[in-house]
Amino acid sequence: MNIIFRTDASQQIGTGHVMRCLTLATVLRERGAVCRFICREHTGNLLDMIRRQGFDAIALSEPNSNLLASTEEDAQPLTHAAWLGADWATDAEQTLVSIGKTVIDWLIVDHYAIDIRWESIFSPSLCKDYGNR
Secondary structure, eight states: EEEEEEEEEEEESSHHHHHHOOOOOHHHHHHEEEEEEEEEEEEEEEEHHHHTTOOEEEEEEOOOOOOOOOOOSOEEETGGGGGGSOOOOHHHHHHHHHHHHHHHEEEEOOOOTHHHHHHHHHHHGGBOTTOOO
16 A cells, blocks of 8 residues: 655644654554655755655655745635645646656555645546546
């Protein structure tokens, strides 16, 4: 089973999201899953810690504080949108590139700045089809 975690830690965000995902990833790995993390290189990130725990950790580029979380006039920006470090569409595209051609079973997101718009970029074709089993 291939599982991708999209989460971040920083001095502003804190470490709880990553720590919670590490706990889950450790249990899933014990049950045979392959877990990878995708995290942005915020100041205070935990990428090295994730790697020391034996997980692959893909680093998204450093945050761009000049970008807004939404460029859509009719969209309500999320309260913590700036915590993403990029606009939501850029982050989703970078995440897709990081996943590459890997077929994943689960994409687990633990982030206050990611919502349905971000999730809609990820088509069902990215994951295995369990409906035909």
